[in-house]
Amino acid sequence: MIIGTLGIFLLFACSKSENVTPYQTAPKAETRAKGEAAALAVPVGTVVYTSNGYKLTLTNNDPNFNETVRQKIVDIFFGKYPQLLTRFNPGVTKSITYVIDPNYSGVAYTSGTTVTYSAAWFQSNPQDVDVATHEIMHIIQAYTGGTPGWLTEGIADLVRYRYGVNNAAAGWTLPAYSSSQSYTNAYRVTARFLAWLENHVSSTIVTNLNTALRNHTYTANTWVTLTGKTVDQLWADYGANPAL
The missing domain is CATH 3.30.2010.30 (Zincin-like)
Known part of the structure; x- marks a missing residue:
């Protein structure tokens, strides 16, 4: 309202x-x-x-x-x-x-x-x-230039998951984890990974990733700076225990 x-x-x-x-x-x-x-x-x-x-x-x-x-x-x-x-x-x-x-x-x-x-x-x-x-x-x-598309779309779907008002009625959900997936799949697959990271690793990680992307400071090492692990290591942790 x-x-x-x-x-x-x-x-x-x-x-x-x-x-x-x-x-x-x-x-x-x-x-x-x-x-x-x-x-x-x-x-x-x-x-x-x-x-x-x-x-x-x-x-x-x-x-x-x-x-x-x-x-x-x-x-x-x-x-x-x-x-x-x-x-x-x-x-x-x-x-x-x-x-x-x-x-x-x-x-x-x-x-x-x-x-x-x-x-x-x-x-x-x-x-x-x-x-x-x-x-x-x-x-x-408002990202400009050089931003990974998979992360851009993953964050946007993470926001839909967290802030959406009608997802259930629309039949929109985050997919269950599968070993065939990759964090670079974008959209809902990446969004679920990000949701897991927020729940189990750092509640501010998406906010901080967004800031790095907007400020053009994002690199592969950003994940290490924010969590102490590479994105591949984090994905492996996620795959070992993917429950949200």
């Missing part, structure tokens, strides 16, 4: 602005007349949300974008982004953009301060709103 005043400005094709209840888009009269199902579609256009110094610009290009999904991913920004900023990167921007793209065939991607989501993915997977938790972490990370 967001405490404080939430300013909303609607910038639809008609260029009409109106005040609506926070986190809800008011359906037009003709839409309401078509029944509840139609009213659940978010109008095409751009909505700007502000609260406590944070700003989210949401551009929806999908006439079938679900209102419940919109509500949840907006809530994730205002509920989780400040927490991630405080923990991982206090100097990062407080203004980001969501784009709902009906022509994008992937799931989601982040470029700079803009997260683009696949409209088709949300239509088929309306519970998978914590893709937003993963993607806003990429904005928080």
Whole structure:
């Protein structure tokens, strides 16, 4: 829940602005007349949300974008982004953009301060709103140049695991350990390794790895500096007793 005043400005094709209840888009009269199902579609256009110094610009290009999904991913920004900023990167921007793209065939991607989501993915997977938790972490990370992709994605999925709001309903879990895995597999495999490290080795290791990555001081020796062991030694320890 967001405490404080939430300013909303609607910038639809008609260029009409109106005040609506926070986190809800008011359906037009003709839409309401078509029944509840139609009213659940978010109008095409751009909505700007502000609260406590944070700003989210949401551009929806999908006439079938679900209102419940919109509500949840907006809530994730205002509920989780400040927490991630405080923990991982206090100097990062407080203004980001969501784009709902009906022509994008992937799931989601982040470029700079803009997260683009696949409209088709949300239509088929309306519970998978914590893709937003993963993607806003990429904005928080703000890594530039030379960062291992497996670690970048592993940290983002670790954040989804720790901060996600709907993972269980979406059927999203961390995979069980397998000897065929590697810490460089990225995403959920790496995330589970990082969760194990937080639980059994150092509660601050992910925070510290993130700092090293942002400051361009990360090397293979960073693991030794933080834990006294190489990443390969840590992975071997994990494989010997992988219970979280």
